[in-house]
Amino acid sequence: MATPTLDKAAEAGQPEPGFADSPYITVTFRIRRFNPEVSEEASWQDFQLEIDPKERVLDALHKIKWELDGSLTFRRSCAHGICGSDAMRINGRNRLACKTLIKDINPEKPITVEAIKGLTVLKDLVVDMEPFFQAYRDVMPFLITTGNEPTRERRQSAEDRERFDDTTKCILCAACTSSCPVFWNDGQYFGPAAIVNAHRFIFDSRDEGGEQRLEILNDKDGVWRCRTTFNCSEACPRGIEVTKAIQEVKRALITRRF
Amino acid sequence: MKIHKYDTVIVGAGGAGMRAAIEATKRSRTAVLTKLYPTRSHTGAAQGGMAAALANVEEDNWEWHTFDTVKGGDYLVDQDAAEILAKEAIDSVLDLEKMGLPFNRTPDGTIDQRRFGGHSRNHGEAPVRRSCYAADRTGHMILQTLYQNCVKEGVEFFNEFYVLDQLITEVDGVKKSAGVVAYELATGEIHVFQAKAVIYASGGCGKFFKVTSNAHTLTGDGQAAVYRRGLPLEDMEFFQFHPTGIWRMGILLTEGARGEGGILRNKDGERFMEKYAPVMKDLASRDVVSRSIYTEIREGRGCGPEGDHVYLDLTHLPPEQLDAKLPDITEFARTYLGIEPYTDPIPIQPTAHYAMGGIPTNVEGEVLADNTTVVPGLYAAGEVACVSVHGANRLGTNSLLDINVFGRRAGIAAAEYSATADFVELPEDPAKLVQEQVERLRTATGSERVTEIRKELQETMDANVMVFRTEQTIKTAVEKIGELRERYLNVSIQDKGKRFNTDLLEAIELGNLLDLAEVMAVSALARKESRGGHYREDYPNRDDVNFMRHTMAYREVGDDGAESIRLDYKPVVQTRYQPMERKY
Structure with missing residues (x-):
């Protein structure tokens, strides 16, 4: 499967390479995609990002949606763990994307993100509540x-x-x-x-x-x-x-x- | 396209919307349209409390509360409305308690109260304990309690229905509300809701700033819908910057932290608020504290390598007190900053927080078409509205109060109106505007991206119309917003589907933000004085002679189709308090 990538440092025009303390690392997000308007089958898609590991998984999802693939669909609102919109299964465990920092879930390996289980998936990470x-x-x-x-x-x-x-x-x-x-x-x-x-x-x-x-x-x-x-x-x-x-x-x- | 018919339609399911729904459902056939599930609203993010002069822990009365509200709003408050707010606060809190809200308690079992910014004993003598609270999750408890009571009353919700247009029909020369048009997120279907009464309770528009405590979804949808139909927006230049947002992230850390004894410090460890507000100190009103913080930063006393923040110091408070009274915000510091608030101060900066301005209403929640004329069948309450009880600067804990007092009032007034009124005929082809808007965005092929325009908008707003403003910075913002509005016409989205198209939704939301940002900047440019949250460095004093008046902004469309903003002004209602110099 194609792997869209985004080089944050290059995009911002910052001379990041060469700076030993550059906060950015390369992380792969492996996301369970499903859109019945396109296909009845769900599938995994990889996205590679240059991102500060102190950012939230929600920040990564936004970066993917806003800069790589606008069709990626998830719910979110407050972005700090109080509205309850963005529960998802991240590395096999249910968490809020806005309360999960990338550095805390081993960004060395691909980070998997999928919809919560037991409720019908309507599109990507959105389920029937x-x-x-x-x-x-x-x-x-x-x-x-x-x-x-x-x-x-x-x-x-x-x-x-x-x-x-x-x-x-x-x-x-x-x-x-x-x-x-x-x-x-x-x-x-x-x-x-x-x-x-x-x-x-x-x-x-x-x-x-x-x-x-x-x-x-x-x-x-x-x-x-x-x-x-x-x-x-x-x-x-x-x-x-x-x-x-x-x-x-x-x-x-x-x-x-x- | 589907057509629905209800007596009362409520747009938004946050605090104001659900408080209105509880009243309206008892009295009329009511539907609540909400772009989020009800409990997702940003009311839930409010932390510190709800003001009411219960006098449970010390002497207090609603008259002092009224005075504090008027003074806090830098005398731009309509005093008849502030009086209602403070008087009805007491029953509002008691109503919530009876609905089940789990307030913190005093040793004798009554509702506990704590100090909050700008709330004082006897007209500014000393801070008073007026904020009724449930730890630092009062908004969460209010939202949950109201939703629970909506379940109890059987309120009918249309979840993830996004209202995009307000329908207005002229009957015998009078503009009346006929209903709304909504977009169903799950299917992409367009719905027309014909209603005798419509209440907007759709919240604020803080997302046009970059550093903000606001949710991603606070994009001024209600304000934009009525504004585009020729109705005015009031006092949009007044936006509140909350002093204590988490540095760079903007996440709110409640003023209750200072109410519990927290102290703001600069890089020298100095309690700098003593210089700016000798009596109220860290509990001065929010506009005063935010300006003080930025003054410290500008004069080189900010913290960190870039000197771009100050500290909120809670380290002298006992850990048990933090656990009991401030559990959520201390957890935010741990989660997002990796900081232990027991032992380390928290880096903070002011964060765009609350729109004092909005859709003008009278004290019954009826929307105004100009300075005096009511639009029959149209109501608004909460942050989307401007009553005006907050004037130029809202006091902390007065917004949770506002949504309850005026949400309830609007719910009752709308339902009583729909009990006797007839349905107003829908305009011809009522969904036309929305259908065109949605189709245009879904099929657009332009090269502009939503994310880029939104980012540039947020950056220009932060740089030019935040805590400090000048003619030059505001003009820069107006020009930039104009350019972004042009570019927005050429925007395209990637998701062309109908099902849960949040790509499309974000594009529409950006259009709303651009419209409102322009109104805000144009209103700010014309107000050549400093008052409350609107601080002009080129006009640093309040000017009651020329500007003791509300701004009313109207969208005008010329014969050539060109849009412009016309500004008008409305007198402030003054009853018993004459403007004085504002000192804390």
Whole structure:
């Protein structure tokens, strides 16, 4: 396959060669391409770049899109790990492209980039997120209360607030759910992200919908499908202890205490 | 082409759009069109907090908040709107808490509050704890909470639908909103949404700068759509440069870092803000701090081999405090700079952050066609709009507030309007402009590239219309933007397909940025004074005699088809605060 290249130093007209401290190195990005308008088959394509290894994988993808191949398609927005748009499989592991520095993933070898697994690929690195969001919506991810609302805020102690702090960090990027082997094999499984968001409310002292959510997750496609492989915890770009949260939900189902 | 009919259509699903949607959906058949999935919006990147005079931790009241907002905006704020903002702030925060937002708590379980730039006790006496927060991810929590409540209310979203045109029909001599035209990213199909009411909540336009805290997707799509249909844009020369962006990258490091006690230092380790703002110091308003940083850099006291940044020093704060109150920004420093904020100061520089200007509205969110006339059926809220509660410089934590107060107001007003109004007839061939635009770009063969023009635009904006401006630099920018607009006509894209054509999308976004950059520069050139975020070195003082007024920029098309910008002005609403010299 042809390998388009781009010489950053030459392009910028900078006398980079000869400078021992030139930050640029040559990196090969091996990207899984798929565009059903062109071919029903997916294939790998290599791109070689001169790039500063302190840059992000997202910077490399932009360089490819903007300077080599405008048809390369991926989602992105904030570019610093908060919007959750650019989860992808980089060197076989789910990460956010905007939070992964090239130097941290061994740029000596080709860096592989492909769409996250378990969701239908629509084009290149873009997948159909709808089943993922449907599972999220199914766990009733909103505060459920009864009775009259207080005039001021509901009180909550700092300790009670801390109880579910970890799971409030979720950005719905799907890195966890699409790293889960159970989800790969059975798209009906709610998946880690939905359970994380159920956890966020089940353990919120203000919420009164815990029982309903637990019943939903007691389903055959609920928490019991989890095989505790810890892929989700490793994949989470927000550092949420996803497997632990799932275990806490399982325990709440057994003890009915939360 | 498909045609849809809704009572209310909301463009954008960030904080303002979703806050509006929660209200509008309860009252009318509502659709939300968003170019991103709802939780991807840049509201999620806001960190430090949302201002409201709850007085949970110390004495405070909404009148002080109003004053700070007016003073922070260098008296260009419409004071009736600022009063509403500060008054309704309290219920706005409490509403979010009741919707489930996990705020940090005080020892007695109420919402905790912290200090923030420009927010003071008793008209500038000392900093006050007014910012309600959830660690340094308040925007994330607001966005998640609003989306959760949209799920609860069953809000109907059209995800990855990109609104490209505003439809206006003249009825009995009155211009009314008839709907919008959207491009579906997944398929390339064009959709016409006929609606009684349309609310723009599509966010800012910071991507015309190079060093910016803004997302790649903040390209002023809403502002551009209405501007091209002859409606004005207000105060576009006022853009906020946030003092603490990560050096070279522009990623935001919250002002909450200084609210928690962080200090700005120059290369000599000096706490230089003491010189510029003896009372508020590092917590002076953002325009003041950003100018101070660049003054230090220009006078040779910047840090690093090139002396092009200063330090945000958090090393004197206990690691537990950083972990509890500033976990995300300390992680950014580790991830992107390889710096440990417990022990090392963080290199920062001002970063283009927020558009104070936008689509002019009144306090109900109704869009204005001129200084006083409302466009029936058209609304705007959030960063896309200019109410104006931010005037010449927005205070930190007032934007998360703005989206909630005025998002809610616009949602209610639009739904109430659509409950009684009739559909306005669509113009003939409503999708024509968009079809032509998309087809032209998809089949263009010109030699110009989007990436090159965008890069040159961003470089000229950074060099010429950032923190310091002069007649000369602004003229350079105007000329360059004109040249880039010419070259843009000759732009072509590589992806000719219909499916997820983000190449095409970026080309359209660039067109929006070019239009808005020109409005910004032309508005800035005419404002021969310094006020808030607009600082003219050739006119370093505020000039209330000639410029205590809002800029209104209109696009005009001559008989020969030539485009030009006509500037007009609108009086500032002053109620109780007379302009004073601004000191922090």
